Amino acid sequence: MYKVLTFGMTDNYGGVESVIMNYYRRFDHKKIKMDFLVTSSSEIAYSSEIKKYEGKIFSIPSRHDAPIAYHKSVNKFFKNHAQEYDCFWVNMNNLVNIDYLKLAKKYGIKRIIIHAHNTRLMETGIKGKIREGIHQYNKKQLLRYATDFWACSQDAANWFYDKKILSKVCIIKNALKEDKYSYKESNRTKLRKKYGLENKTIIGNIGRLNYQKNQSFLLDIFAQYLLLDENAKLLLIGKGEEERALKEKVKKLDIASNVIFLGMKENVIPWYSVFDIFVFPSHFEGLGLVLLEAQANGVPVLATKDTIPTDVKVNENLEFISLSKSAKYWAEKIKKNLDNDARIKSKEAIVTNFQKANYDIDLEAERVEKLFLSTTIK
Structure with missing residues (x-):
């Protein structure tokens, strides 16, 4: 059994959440088991379905709402659970916070996949400029922490990753049935x-x-x-x-x-x-x-x-x-x-x-399942 810890689910039935679930539903659950790390204080989207597949949901405080509690909890989680997983699948809209990557690496998760889902930051103005600066800095740190680099489109890859990484990026289609x-x-x-x-x-x-x-x-x-x-x-x-x-x-x-x-x-x-x-x-x-x-x-x-x-x-x-x-x-x-x-x-x-157009989930899920179970990027 290949065990995957997944990050990226929220309480919103949005695009990223739907993409994760579209693939999760079609994986062979005898081969791949997925658990979820979330920062939502309320019940996350598709929680009942996740539990039906025997997936565990681990909730930690939000860094924005409770920074001290967040840092203690996220460190404690990886310290206690990292050894349970073969892979950490991190679905992200930006690289403003890469604590999860650093801790997954620190506590020994051997495979860390970053999956890019956006082409720019949500924020504008001064706040947006500050966050953009952090994002650009963290782009150059990724090779120290991650092993695999995925993106929903080439446009997302171009914004999300440093030029040194682009040749390594695997495009994962936002496929559906x-x-x-x-x-x-x-x-x-x-x-x-x-x-x-x-x-x-x-x-x-x-x-x-x-x-x-x-x-x-x-x-x-x-x-x-x-x-x-x-x-x-x-x-x-x-x-x-x-x-x-x-x-x-x-x-x-x-x-x-x-x-x-x-x-x-x-x-x-x-x-x-x-x-x-x-x-x-x-x-x-x-x-x-x-x-x-x-x-x-x-x-x-x-x-x-x-x-x-x-x-x-x-x-x-x-x-x-x-x-x-x-x-x-x-x-x-x-x-x-x-x-x-x-x-x-x-x-x-x-x-x-x-x-x-390669957006049929039955065909794409088979390809992505093989990517999880392989040791090299295809």
């Missing part, structure tokens, strides 16, 4: 009836409500779209630090009756069938798992040009648009897609597209 997301008329009918959305044009967005996901600009786009189609509704699925500000903006734009904040959903799959179009004007992404999920459903997608890796495009009905374009321009693109009925209805065509 595409037919799980297939369009279902029953989901569309049921949810539209429940929320009073029958005969409405539905624009959807799924993501943490924060600067990165840029829902603020999406509200501007939607306000412009309402001038073209007053029968539209915008559905926002997610929670985050900008929720209050976004709700205030909705009031200022006088579009409150047309915008629905649905909060975080453990299962977002049915909602893709509700949407008529998925709009994702994110400032940046390591890849953008929700874009793959939307494409697996066949719903047309508009996403940000240049700051989202083009690797994410699987279907022809995903279009990239620059954030330099006006909200009116985005709104007109939405109208054009809807007028052309751009949803892909052929399940077979979507499955073929995903397999060709």
